[in-house]
Amino acid sequence: MPPSSITTTDNPCRALPASLRLAITLAVILLASLIPLEHWPAHGLLLVVVFVGLSFAGVTLGYLIRRLALFLPMLFMFGLTVPLTQWDKAAAWSWMLALWIRCTTSFLAGLWLIHVLPFPELLATLLRWRCPTLLIAMLSFMYRYIFILWDELARLRHARDARDFGHGSLKMKWVGNAQLIGLLLLRAMERAERTHHAMLSRGWDGSIRFLDSDRGTSR
Structure with missing residues (x-):
């Protein structure tokens, strides 16, 4: 949440x-x-x-x-x-x-x-404080997609439990968790590449814009 x-x-x-x-x-x-x-x-x-x-x-x-x-x-x-x-x-x-x-x-x-x-207002405030745009962009994407990756991890866990019914030795659980992390990393990289191509096709120029809550304008 x-x-x-x-x-x-x-x-x-x-x-x-x-x-x-x-x-x-x-x-x-x-x-x-x-x-x-x-x-x-x-x-x-x-x-x-x-x-x-x-x-x-x-x-x-x-x-x-x-x-x-x-x-x-x-x-x-x-x-x-x-x-x-x-x-x-x-x-x-x-x-x-x-x-x-x-x-x-x-x-x-x-x-x-x-x-x-709220986090979007925090990023807008940092932008007004002249923080590096690259850092603000990274924080913005992290906030946007961390919940999607968390849901993806939950689905991977459910799929694993459906195959072994939640049982297995401690060694098997450690191996399974390591495989989950690797698979999640691969899916995150694939999603990041698809998102990047989609943003470029929509004319993204690297600028981060937020609705300024203090002024009611877009920056």
Whole structure:
């Protein structure tokens, strides 16, 4: 499901200009990166501000817990690699704690952004900020076709389960998953080539245009 479909229409944060919403998110991430760990009350205050913003954005506690349950274990395992690769253990544990706090704050700020700024508006804002057109085009196509590829992967899984009834050894499952990834890559490349030819036949010149929600014009 696209993040923009989760955002409610009565979200008061969406009354802000798109550029301001993006600037607020970047400012929170920058502050979380620059505040020293010794100033932990400032980190706590920043987290409170982010949580208040999430509540205004209509993010429920259950949704937030589910997202953190996916993010925090990976962050925890990644943070544990810091003390294992440093000689100064005391400083390493401090760096690890700072990494956990900063990454969690940045993740929550990004979660707020996707609930208050739909992805097409984000791309239009980046275009106004003079970001490289190639990068915006790549993000636009990724957002458009990631859901199609996800549906394609679901069909491949159903086809595999229909052949082995979901049974098999662990080795067979690993081999089957590797084959699914390879087949999905081939289908993605074929679809990309067909899409590229179709766009060229319709006169695509490499320019990315969005409806400017702040001005009501096409850019």
